[in-house]
Amino acid sequence: MPNGETNSLTMDAPHPDSLLDSGVQGVISRPIDRVDGPKKVSGAATYAAEYQFDDLVYGFLVGATIGAGKVVSIDDAAVRSMPGVIDLVTDFDTFIRVAAQGGETEAPTQGVKQITFVGQVVAIVLADSYEVARDAAMQLNVAYERSGGAFDFDKHREEAVEPPSDATEAHSTQGDIDAAMAAAPVKIDVTYTTPSQNSAAMEPHASTAVWEEDGSLTLYGAYQMPTSDAQQLADALGLDEDKVRIVSRYIGGGFGSKLGIAPESVAAAVAARKLGRPVKAVMARQQVFEATVRRSNTEQHMRLAATRDGRLTAIGHDNLCSNQPGEDYFEPVGIGTHKLYAGENRSITHDNVPLNLVLSGSMRAPGEAVGMIGLECAMDELAEALEMDPIALRKINDPAQDPEKDVPFSSRQLSQCLDEGARRFGWDQRQPAGARREGEWLVGIGMASAIRSNMLMESSAKVEIHPDGTATVSSAMTDIGTGSYTILAQIASEVLGIPVDRITMALGDTKDPPAAGSGGSWGAASSGSAVYLACETLRGKIATAMGVEADALTLKDGAAIGDNRSVPIAELVGQGLEAVGHIKPGKQEELTSQASYGAHFAEVGVNAVTGEVRVRRMLGVFTAGRILNAKTARSQCLGGMTFGIGAALTEELIHDTRNGKLVNRDLAEYHVPVNADVPQLDVHFIDERDVHANPIHAKGLGELGICGAAPAVANAIYNACGVRVRDFPITLDKLL
Numbered sequence: 001m002p003n004g005e006t007n008s009l010t011m012d013a014p015h016p017d018s019l020l021d022s023g024v025q026g027v028i029s030r031p032i033d034r035v036d037g038p039k040k041v042s043g044a045a046t047y048a049a050e051y052q053f054d055d056l057v058y059g060f061l062v063g064a065t066i067g068a069g070k071v072v073s074i075d076d077a078a079v080r081s082m083p084g085v086i087d088l089v090t091d092f093d094t095f096i097r098v099a100a101q102g103g104e105t106e107a108p109t110q111g112v113k114q115i116t117f118v119g120q121v122v123a124i125v126l127a128d129s130y131e132v133a134r135d136a137a138m139q140l141n142v143a144y145e146r147s148g149g150a151f152d153f154d155k156h157r158e159e160a161v162e163p164p165s166d167a168t169e170a171h172s173t174q175g176d177i178d179a180a181m182a183a184a185p186v187k188i189d190v191t192y193t194t195p196s197q198n199s200a201a202m203e204p205h206a207s208t209a210v211w212e213e214d215g216s217l218t219l220y221g222a223y224q225m226p227t228s229d230a231q232q233l234a235d236a237l238g239l240d241e242d243k244v245r246i247v248s249r250y251i252g253g254g255f256g257s258k259l260g261i262a263p264e265s266v267a268a269a270v271a272a273r274k275l276g277r278p279v280k281a282v283m284a285r286q287q288v289f290e291a292t293v294r295r296s297n298t299e300q301h302m303r304l305a306a307t308r309d310g311r312l313t314a315i316g317h318d319n320l321c322s323n324q325p326g327e328d329y330f331e332p333v334g335i336g337t338h339k340l341y342a343g344e345n346r347s348i349t350h351d352n353v354p355l356n357l358v359l360s361g362s363m364r365a366p367g368e369a370v371g372m373i374g375l376e377c378a379m380d381e382l383a384e385a386l387e388m389d390p391i392a393l394r395k396i397n398d399p400a401q402d403p404e405k406d407v408p409f410s411s412r413q414l415s416q417c418l419d420e421g422a423r424r425f426g427w428d429q430r431q432p433a434g435a436r437r438e439g440e441w442l443v444g445i446g447m448a449s450a451i452r453s454n455m456l457m458e459s460s461a462k463v464e465i466h467p468d469g470t471a472t473v474s475s476a477m478t479d480i481g482t483g484s485y486t487i488l489a490q491i492a493s494e495v496l497g498i499p500v501d502r503i504t505m506a507l508g509d510t511k512d513p514p515a516a517g518s519g520g521s522w523g524a525a526s527s528g529s530a531v532y533l534a535c536e537t538l539r540g541k542i543a544t545a546m547g548v549e550a551d552a553l554t555l556k557d558g559a560a561i562g563d564n565r566s567v568p569i570a571e572l573v574g575q576g577l578e579a580v581g582h583i584k585p586g587k588q589e590e591l592t593s594q595a596s597y598g599a600h601f602a603e604v605g606v607n608a609v610t611g612e613v614r615v616r617r618m619l620g621v622f623t624a625g626r627i628l629n630a631k632t633a634r635s636q637c638l639g640g641m642t643f644g645i646g647a648a649l650t651e652e653l654i655h656d657t658r659n660g661k662l663v664n665r666d667l668a669e670y671h672v673p674v675n676a677d678v679p680q681l682d683v684h685f686i687d688e689r690d691v692h693a694n695p696i697h698a699k700g701l702g703e704l705g706i707c708g709a710a711p712a713v714a715n716a717i718y719n720a721c722g723v724r725v726r727d728f729p730i731t732l733d734k735l736l
């Protein structure tokens with residue numbers, strides 16, 4: 001096979017033409033079933049915990065039982081004598097802080113295990129079965145010395161610091177918000193709080209580590225970003241990057257918790273190296289809660305000032321979050337507030353209270369998912385103070401260009417989403433707060449805008465056309481349940497005119513071209529562009545082989561058509577063709593303001609006797625550039641809206657403020673919404689193309705459905721019963 005050439009594009013300029021618009025193959029955007037579906041439902045898709053090896057050793061992690069202090073000694077004699085126990089490893093100094101995005105490797109501390117949170121991994125016990133390893137781990141005798149520790153957000157709030165981050169601006173101000181607030185005829189000055197949350201992916205974190213003869217490591221894990229995860233793992237183990245391969249083909253949900261490596265990966269790797277045997281480490285559910293990442297709690301001080309006709313003159317969104325001492329990462333609560341509404345005077349700030357709790361990291365639309373609660377509930381409060389319709393208030397403040405940077409929006413249809421949603425949902429039926437009662441139930445409707453930043457991340461992919469006319473797409477991109485396998489196959493199919501069932505997808509392996517993986521809603525656009533660019537090159541090669549201009553070529557159903565001839569693609573590719581596509585963000589990122597938009601609508605019943613809230617129906621209307629698969633896109637939004645119900649009503653991590661222990665650390669006690677909580681959800685997309693975003697004209701969609709869903713529910717609750725709860729989740733005790 002000839003060497004594949006690379007088609008590289010940096011998004012410095014708009015890219016108006018897209019081969020996807022020709023619609024010749026007719027597969028792009030169609031709601032086709034997931035190509036990986038049959039493998040998943042038949043059990044043929046191998047997840048991280050399912051890899052088997054002949055001499056496999058099972059490892060079980062041991063987590064610290066104190067929140068701050070150090071390990072004094074580990075008495076392992078009893079555990080070592082247990083039948084089936086092979087060994088244990090406790091020298092984890094070099095990686096005790098490795099976890100998640102924002103986590104850093106701490107310098108070795110000479111055999112002293114500094115403990116900074118309950119559940120921090122201090123050992124892995126190795127045995128010939130999972131059950132023995134677990135039993136032994138639970139009996140391991142670890143002696144600790146407690147010291148210090150900050151566990152109570154309210155008690156330590158005065159110690160808040162500006163996150164020491166260069167990469168992201170934690171504090172941004174414009175104009176004079178205090179003066180604008182003082183001068184405004186109508187204003188809102190309120191504080192919203194949201195609790196810590198857990199991603200709660202169904203699949204627990206799991207790794208199987210296998211060392212190869214040449215000293216390299218293969219780790220079968222469940223990771224969202226294998227390319228950067230392999231780098232993190234190499235760092236933690238003191239290896240060269242090219243010595244670590246991560247295989248992460250199927251992932252049972254990530255929601256941010258699998259963006260960065262979690263401790264089981266390093267533990268399995270260190271143990272496997274020591275034993276010279278493959279080691280599998282699967283986290284128990286409680287360990288996932290305690291030792292991966294949480295979303296920080298937030299305290300959102302909202303200030304809105306407006307003229308009497310509803311024009312915003314000031315927007316303040318000043319946030320207090322929490323993270324481990326010294327950590328850079330902060331929940332970017334105000335990220336959507338930068339772009340959403342007009343208003344001259346602005347303050348959007350983030351400070352972190354250092355706490356010895358689970359590391360804070362990215363979870364399900366970090367920023368907007370919780371930030372929209374403060375902003376969109378405060379907008380509802382402002383609409384009421386103005387005696388104005390909440391949608392009219394938003395539309396009058398829908399800016400013509402980015403309200404902070406002097407650049408145009410790449411594409412934006414917020415007002416269109418608001419109007420279309422109002423029409424479909426029956427917004428004109430809305431009554432004043434507390435006015436609609438059906439028996440015991442007070443019924444109300446509410447809405448909120450949706451915004452999620454759009455990001456393009458450097459990614460690459462290889463596409464091969466084989467001599468038989470079939471094709472293979474390979475990349476270190478992942479599918480975390482989102483539909484990547486399917487949409488990438490659709491893009492290749494549409495450009496190459498090769499039916500989807502003749503395209504083999506190979507994702508989730510760092511031996512293939514590097515990619516940014518799945519996170520931040522950038523996966524489809526980034527990897528989709530890489531696949532597109534590879535196919536564009538292949539299309540040119542087919543044209544050359546056929547002797548026609550690329551413009552005059554039509555590729556459809558496995559045939560190349562042009563110059564009044566139709567030739568099977570298989571006859572034009574010789575020994576096979578391959579090309580690599582490579583996309584990089586460029587100047588368009590600075591020259592345009594890029595985000596996906598939408599509007600959420602909710603109808604709820606609040607029981608007048610018990611305070612119970614039932615969501616009755618929801619509608620989300622979204623714009624996210626080109627929709628690549630109408631079915632998987634809808635499913636993404638349904639999932640996001642479901643998590644919005646969770647944020648509004650049920651999800652709350654509770655830490656014991658005396659010692660940092662996580663009180664509710666499983667899915668029985670940490671309540672993600674279940675079927676009984678989720679009514680009919682409707683999703684509607686408004687057609688859009690974004691030529692500034694990337695060559696496939698798609699924008700981020702994966703997390704858009706959650707951004708604004710919770711405040712729509714909260715605003716509906718207020719409309720139902722006239723009680724404004726500012727402390728989330730809105731549990732029934734707060735409504736009575």
Ligand code: MOS
Pocket residue numbers: 224254255256257259362363364365366518519520521
């Ligand atoms: Mo997402 S929280 O960036 O996986």
